[in-house]
Amino acid sequence: MNPDNDRMDPALERAVAEIRDDKIPDAVVDAAAARVWARLSQSTVSPSEHIRSCPDFQSLIPDFRAGRLLEARALLLQDHLHECVACRRVFEGRVVAMPAAAERPARRENYSARWAIAATVVLTGGLVVWFAIVQSGPHAGRAMIQAVNGTLYAVSPDGLRVMKAGEDLPDGVEIRTALDSVATLALRDGSTVEMRERSGFSTSESGNEITVHLDRGSVIVQAAKRRSGHFYVATADCHVAVTGTIFSVTAGVKGSRVSVLEGEVHVNHDNEDKVLHPGEQTSTNETVDPVSLKEDLGWTHNTALQNQVAKLQTKLAGVPLPKPRYSSRLLGLLPASTSFFASIPNLAEYLGHAQAVFRGQAADSPELRDWLSGPGSAVEPVLDKLRAANEYLGDEIVVFGSPNAKGPVFLAEVKRDGLADFLKRQGLPLAFATRPGLVLFSPSPKALATPLDSSFQTAGFYKQIAQAYQDGAGLLVCADLARLGPHPGSPGMRYLIAGQKQVAGHTETRAAVSFDGPRTGIAAWLAPPSPLGTLDYISSESTFVAAFAVKNPGAILQEATTTLHVPALAADQALPSLGGELALALDGPAFPVPSWKLVVEVYDPARFQSAVLQAVAQHNADAAAQGGKPLRTGQETADGRTDYFIAATDPNPLTEAHYTFSNGYLIAAPTRALLTAALQVKASGGGIRHAPAFLALIPHDHYENFSAVVFQNLGSTLAPLAGLLAALQPPRAGQGRQMPQLDNLKPFLLAAYGEPDRITIASNGDVPGMSLNNFLSGGLVGIAANGLRLGQFAGTSGARLSSR
Amino acid sequence: MEPDSLPAADLERLFRENYAAVFRAAYRITGNATDAEDALQTVFLRLLKRDPGADPVENFSSFLHRAAVNAALDVVRARHHIKNVPLDDLEPVLAEPAQHRPDRLQDAGEIREWLRGAVARLNPRVAQMFILRFFEGKDNPEIARLLNTTPGTVAVTLSRTRDKLEKEFRSSLGGVS
Numbered sequence: 001m002n003p004d005n006d007r008m009d010p011a012l013e014r015a016v017a018e019i020r021d022d023k024i025p026d027a028v029v030d031a032a033a034a035r036v037w038a039r040l041s042q043s044t045v046s047p048s049e050h051i052r053s054c055p056d057f058q059s060l061i062p063d064f065r066a067g068r069l070l071e072a073r074a075l076l077l078q079d080h081l082h083e084c085v086a087c088r089r090v091f092e093g094r095v096v097a098m099p100a101a102a103e104r105p106a107r108r109e110n111y112s113a114r115w116a117i118a119a120t121v122v123l124t125g126g127l128v129v130w131f132a133i134v135q136s137g138p139h140a141g142r143a144m145i146q147a148v149n150g151t152l153y154a155v156s157p158d159g160l161r162v163m164k165a166g167e168d169l170p171d172g173v174e175i176r177t178a179l180d181s182v183a184t185l186a187l188r189d190g191s192t193v194e195m196r197e198r199s200g201f202s203t204s205e206s207g208n209e210i211t212v213h214l215d216r217g218s219v220i221v222q223a224a225k226r227r228s229g230h231f232y233v234a235t236a237d238c239h240v241a242v243t244g245t246i247f248s249v250t251a252g253v254k255g256s257r258v259s260v261l262e263g264e265v266h267v268n269h270d271n272e273d274k275v276l277h278p279g280e281q282t283s284t285n286e287t288v289d290p291v292s293l294k295e296d297l298g299w300t301h302n303t304a305l306q307n308q309v310a311k312l313q314t315k316l317a318g319v320p321l322p323k324p325r326y327s328s329r330l331l332g333l334l335p336a337s338t339s340f341f342a343s344i345p346n347l348a349e350y351l352g353h354a355q356a357v358f359r360g361q362a363a364d365s366p367e368l369r370d371w372l373s374g375p376g377s378a379v380e381p382v383l384d385k386l387r388a389a390n391e392y393l394g395d396e397i398v399v400f401g402s403p404n405a406k407g408p409v410f411l412a413e414v415k416r417d418g419l420a421d422f423l424k425r426q427g428l429p430l431a432f433a434t435r436p437g438l439v440l441f442s443p444s445p446k447a448l449a450t451p452l453d454s455s456f457q458t459a460g461f462y463k464q465i466a467q468a469y470q471d472g473a474g475l476l477v478c479a480d481l482a483r484l485g486p487h488p489g490s491p492g493m494r495y496l497i498a499g500q501k502q503v504a505g506h507t508e509t510r511a512a513v514s515f516d517g518p519r520t521g522i523a524a525w526l527a528p529p530s531p532l533g534t535l536d537y538i539s540s541e542s543t544f545v546a547a548f549a550v551k552n553p554g555a556i557l558q559e560a561t562t563t564l565h566v567p568a569l570a571a572d573q574a575l576p577s578l579g580g581e582l583a584l585a586l587d588g589p590a591f592p593v594p595s596w597k598l599v600v601e602v603y604d605p606a607r608f609q610s611a612v613l614q615a616v617a618q619h620n621a622d623a624a625a626q627g628g629k630p631l632r633t634g635q636e637t638a639d640g641r642t643d644y645f646i647a648a649t650d651p652n653p654l655t656e657a658h659y660t661f662s663n664g665y666l667i668a669a670p671t672r673a674l675l676t677a678a679l680q681v682k683a684s685g686g687g688i689r690h691a692p693a694f695l696a697l698i699p700h701d702h703y704e705n706f707s708a709v710v711f712q713n714l715g716s717t718l719a720p721l722a723g724l725l726a727a728l729q730p731p732r733a734g735q736g737r738q739m740p741q742l743d744n745l746k747p748f749l750l751a752a753y754g755e756p757d758r759i760t761i762a763s764n765g766d767v768p769g770m771s772l773n774n775f776l777s778g779g780l781v782g783i784a785a786n787g788l789r790l791g792q793f794a795g796t797s798g799a800r801l802s803s804r
Numbered sequence: 805m806e807p808d809s810l811p812a813a814d815l816e817r818l819f820r821e822n823y824a825a826v827f828r829a830a831y832r833i834t835g836n837a838t839d840a841e842d843a844l845q846t847v848f849l850r851l852l853k854r855d856p857g858a859d860p861v862e863n864f865s866s867f868l869h870r871a872a873v874n875a876a877l878d879v880v881r882a883r884h885h886i887k888n889v890p891l892d893d894l895e896p897v898l899a900e901p902a903q904h905r906p907d908r909l910q911d912a913g914e915i916r917e918w919l920r921g922a923v924a925r926l927n928p929r930v931a932q933m934f935i936l937r938f939f940e941g942k943d944n945p946e947i948a949r950l951l952n953t954t955p956g957t958v959a960v961t962l963s964r965t966r967d968k969l970e971k972e973f974r975s976s977l978g979g980v981s
Contacts, residue, residue, distance in 0.1 A: 008970050015915045016938045024831050024840075026824075032841040033823040040819075040848055147837050184838070302838045303883050 027166030028146055031186045038190055057081075058090050143169040143187045143203055149301065150181020155200065169203065174215065176200035182301055190224030191231055196299050218250040220300050223263075237284045238269040246305070247276075248297050255285030259296040261305070324472030324501045330398040330411050331465060333438075336455035337402040339483035341465055343476040344397045346412065370484070392419035393439075403484055406444035411452075414439050464495045464514065474501030482516070492520050507764075508699055514758035526754035527551045527580050529705035534583035534599040537667050537678040540691035542597075543590075547583035548708040549754075553601075554578070577604035577611070579664065585688075586714075588674065593653045597678060598668040605661035609644065616646060641679075643672055697749035699762035707759075708752035818864055819848060825865070826872040832939045833876035835920060839883075843875040850875075866950050873932050880924040922969055933958055934965050 008016070060077050081091055145152065145167050153160040155174040169175060169185060177183050177195045185193045187203070189210060195201070199217020203210060208229025212219065223231040225244035233240040235251040238258070245263025250256060258267050259281040267274045269284045276282060279293065300306060328343060394413030401408040419439055420432050431445035435452060442448050456462045461480045468476055476499040498511035518524070527549040534547050579601025588595025602608045613633060620630035629649035636643050641660060648655035659668035660675050667678045681687050688694050693713050753760045823844060830843035847868060861867045923931050929951065936947045937958075944955040944962075951958070 008966060009973055011915055012919065012970065012973055015919045019832055019835070019916055019919070020939050020941060022832065022835075024828065024837060028837055029824050029827045032827060032837060032844060033819075036823070036841060036845045036848065037819060039845060040852070301836065303836075303879065304838065304842055307882065 025164075025166040027144065031144055031146055035186065035190050054084060054087050057084070057087050061087075061091050143185045143193070145169060145175075146184045146186040146192065148181070148183045150183075150197070151178040152176070152181060152183040152195075153178065171204055172202055174200055174202040177217070182299075184301075187224075189226060189231070192222045194220040194300055194302060196220075214249055214251045216251055218248060218296075218299070220246070220248045220297055220302075220305065222246045222305075235284075238267055241266040241268070250296070255283055257281065257283040257291075257296065259293055261293065261297060324474055325396065325469065326472060327469055328396060328398070328473075330396060330413070330438075331462070331469070332457055333411070333452040333454055334398075334400050334456040334462075335450050335453055336459055337404070337450070338400045338456050338459070338461065339403060339480040340399070340401040340408070341461075341476070341478040342399040343473060344399070345474065346393050346395050346397050389419060389422055392416045392422060401447070402450075405447045405450065407442050407447045409440055409442045409447050409450060411438065411440050413437055461495060464497055468497050468499065472501055473499060475499050481513075492516055492523070508762065510699070510701075510760065510762040512758050512760040516757075518756050519754070519759065523759060525550050525552050526707045526752060526759060528755065529703050529707050529753050530581070531705055532581060532583070532709070534581045534601065534665060535689050535709075536682045536685075536687045537599045537665065538583060538585045538597065538688040539587050539677065539681045540686055540688055540694070542585045542587040542688050542691075542711075543713045544586040545583060545688055545709070545711045546585075547706070547710075548581070549706075550580050550582065553580050553582070577602055577608040579603050581665075587669075587678070593670050595674055596670060597674060598659075598666075599678070600666045600668075601664060602661060602666045603664060605666070608661075608666065612644075612646070643675060693747055694749065697747060697764050699749075699751050699764045701753075701762060703751075703753050706751050707754040710750040711748070713747040815852075818851075818868070822865060822868045826868050829869055829872040829940070830876035830879075833873065833920065833923075833935060834879050834883075835916065839879045840876070843872055843879055846875040846878075847871040870932065870950065873935055874928060877924050877928060877931055877935075880920050883921075919969075922972065926965065930961055930965055933961055934969075937962055 057077055064077055081087055145163055145165050148163070148165050152163045153176045154163050154169075155176050160176075163169075163175060175183070175185075175195075177197050177199050179197055181197050183195045185195070187193065187210060191210075193201075193212060196218040199219060200215040201219065202213050202215070204213065205211070208226070209232060210229075211232040211234055212221070214233055214235045219233070221231070221233060221242070223242045223245050230241050233242075233249045235249060235256040238256045240247070240249055240258055242263065242265050245265055246261040247263070247265050248257075248259045248261070250258075256269075258265060258276060260276040260278055262278055265276045267276060267282055269282075274282055281291075281293070281296065297305065325343075325345075331341070331343070334341070392415060394415050396412065398411045399408050400411065414434075414437060423430055423432075423441065430441045430443060431448055433440045433448040438452075440448055440452075461478070461483075465476070465478050468478070476497070478498070479496045481493045481496055492515045493513050494516045495514045496511065497514075500507055500509045502508070513523075515523070519526075530549040532547050532549060535545070538545050538547075581599075581601040583597075583599040585597045585599075586595060587597045616631050616633050622628075623630050632645075632647045632649060634645050641662075643658055643660045645656060645658045647657070653670060656670055657668050658670070658672050658675055659666055660679075661667075662679055662682070667675055669675050669678065688711070694711055697711070748763070750761060750763050753762075826847050827840050827844045830847075831837065831840035834840050834843065850871060851868070923934055926934065932951060933947055936942045936950065937944070942950070944958045947958045948955045
């Protein structure tokens with residue numbers, strides 16, 4: 001290959017030769033050229049010369065009658081006259097044509113421009129005809145297969161037939177991508193359809209309308225702009241109508257999901273029409289949860305689309321919340337029976353955002369979930385409608401209710417007359433009541449009978465909410481949990497105060513549960529905020545850390561030994577030796593041996609080691625009785641440091657743990673090298689708490705310490721792992737770019753603070769669904785998993801999560 | 805010839821005569837049809853919007869081919885989120901995204917993608933030479949003519965580039981440069 005006879009590395013030689021010899025079918029090149037030319041033609045024609053509406057067509061009629069109209073335009077006009085009665089009447093002289101729209105600039109008698117335009121139109125028409133001839137020779141179908149990566153089948157009663165790039169797709173023939181295969185189809189109107197693996201559809205055409213019948217799987221459609229007619233995607237349970245947009249549709253067993261990247265999409269499901277805009281998503285079944293755009297469209301092999309998805313995600317995530325509010329006139333008016341309270345800034349985006357916060361908090365509180373699915377079930381749909389009515393209302397919309405009320409009551413100041421008429425036009429079955437300067441509405445007329453007597457101001461719940469306002473309120477969701485209905489899973493819990501606000505340019509999410517008296521049960525495990533000395537052994541390069549201060553280390557130890565399936569330590573020996581701090585981290589490469597690190601506060605190392613040896617002896621005795629393999633233990637002293645290990649019988653770095661004791665802490669890791677590194681981190685003072693990525697995510701509040709903190713920055717760790725896993729897998733066309741996307745996980749920090757009668761968790765991020773429940777239930781794995789789960793919100797906007 | 809005053813018929817002729825060559829040149833560099841289509845569109849849009857005061861184009865085929873290479877390299881750079889680095893400053897191992905390092909490459913497809921990324925990081929003019937020589941199979945005098953330089957300069961530049969790329973590849977594979 002090398003013209004200079006200087007051979008390169010054979011692998012590079014092969015790669016160069018493969019690139020040079022990679023041939024692409026002529027049909028694919030021609031189809032791409034046709035699309036590019038169509039787009040170029042739009043660029044060469046002045047926008048003022050586009051024919052957009054009936055007045056535009058009618059303005060061409062005089063020239064058409066005089067035979068002066070260019071052939072291409074004459075054809076368009078004739079076609080339009082066939083289908084438009086109004087224009088036909090004008091053409092036939094039965095109606096006088098109205099002048100063109102006002103915004104259309106008056107035609108200038110610029111003959112040179114006209115000739116240039118005329119030339120362009122002729123050229124466009126000529127090339128379109130030329131491409132049509134080129135295309136229509138060997139290809140007679142509605143769509144052509146542009147590219148196949150893997151295997152694409154045509155499904156017929158006779159069986160499956162492999163289809164290749166450049167082939168036509170006749171109407172009504174179902175095509176299906178195989179496992180690990182993707183395919184792209186180019187439709188005659190310039191639209192493209194990218195099929196994910198295991199997806200199948202067929203096409204049909206009626207008049208000017210093309211329908212893609214998606215039988216299964218996922219497609220991403222880039223619908224071309226159309227002069228007339230529509231492009232439809234039909235699944236078993238919804239109908240999607242578009243023109244000039246980019247969107248994805250997934251048809252699954254549970255239902256369908258539609259996500260929009262660009263333009264406007266109309267989704268019809270159960271005779272309800274929903275309009276989606278960029279970043280929005282809907283599904284036909286409530287059991288199909290919304291996912292981020294990155295998840296829904298990230299499988300595309302189209303680089304431009306991938307970039308577009310990333311840009312949209314960034315844009316959505318960057319929408320700032322309104323400035324915090326420090327008082328509320330509406331709060332002071334409420335009745336004493338109030339046990340649910342929400343305050344939403346009256347901006348269209350945040351009314352949508354509020355739904356996401358509602359759902360997130362409902363997932364964490366059984367009491368709130370019960371209320372929102374019962375008496376409060378109307379909250380979300382009404383909020384959705386209020387997005388269109390926000391100009392009538394004041395800066396804040398309050399929703400309040402009580403267990404005995406028939407429904408939630410919405411309260412707002414009136415900024416402009418006409419709200420009642422507007423809501424009637426929207427077809428909302430709401431009852432209204434007005435007070436001076438105020439409006440109340442509710443699905444239940446009886447709920448409106450609740451007096452606004454300001455009696456709430458004497459309630460403890462009011463004081464909790466008022467305190468939240470004093471700290472600055474953005475979105476607030478508050479509940480008097482005890483009055484909404486006691487729940488056996490959360491004894492003693494009283495108030496939930498949750499919300500999001502903008503602090504120093506960052507979105508901060510915070511939720512607090514307070515108790516009637518001191519915390520009890522599992523919720524009492526979390527210790528008050530403390531310095532968390534365990535973090536001193538975690539390096540600034542660590543990509544995942546979960547550190548806790550607990551009041552009851554024995555309970556945690558018991559759960560850890562159960563969860564991790566390691567020998568249970570003798571409680572009477574081990575417990576007195578334990579302090580209350582614990583940290584678990586991934587502090588180095590994740591492969592081939594995960595660089596885990598465990599740091600536990602141990603007051604009495606000798607006693608703890610004795611308990612460990614006793615536990616191992618017990619385990620080995622049990623193993624011998626059951627025919628199992630014993631564990632190995634040992635120790636080694638070097639440079640004044642004693643290292644211990646515990647390992648499975650068969651040497652395997654994945655089943656070894658080395659540990660040592662230092663300054664009142666036990667440090668454990670899979671290798672001695674990591675132990676040494678941990679001690680060096682401590683000696684150098686350069687631990688995770690000084691890492692810029694960690695510091696940047698710490699929530700702004702009055703606490704100096706944490707009771708618990710979960711931090712993940714796994715992107716850099718998962719990137720090489722993803723690359724290696726991808727390399728170890730056989731080529732998978734359908735997921736070829738999925739693995740590398742693991743490196744896009746968004747860094748995240750969750751902080752928890754335990755106070756005598758409350759637990760607060762906070763995150764300096766856009767996390768509407770913080771799982772407070774995991775902290776309250778004390779699940780060790782749950783807490784750790786919480787950080788990982790929250791990481792999946794990467795790139796998901798809280799501002800416009802879903803319009804479902 | 806001034807592109808901004810291109811008669812429509814000339815534009816049509818240019819497109820018809822060159823779209824396949826432009827598309828295929830872009831396809832070799834980008835490795836997929838969608839990106840090549842983007843490059844094709846970019847090339848002709850740039851032609852349409854070319855500065856009226858720019859030098860007249862004497863050979864449109866060469867001009868469009870070079871434009872295709874540049875547009876395709878832009879696409880690959882965007883795909884790899886990388887910036888150009890001068891040839892002399894090339895520190896390939898450090899600059900290479902971890903997931904694209906050769907020691908993680910297991911099959912030919914990934915090596916091709918790695919090579920495309922490595923070429924896209926080169927100085928644009930050097931990248932053009934490399935592509936014309938190794939992807940397009942053109943000889944040094946032809947490359948020199950296309951890029952308005954001398955065959956000797958092309959030979960020296962290509963030799964240095966090839967050595968650098970090979971060193972990068974081997975260094976990453978074996979950890980020794």
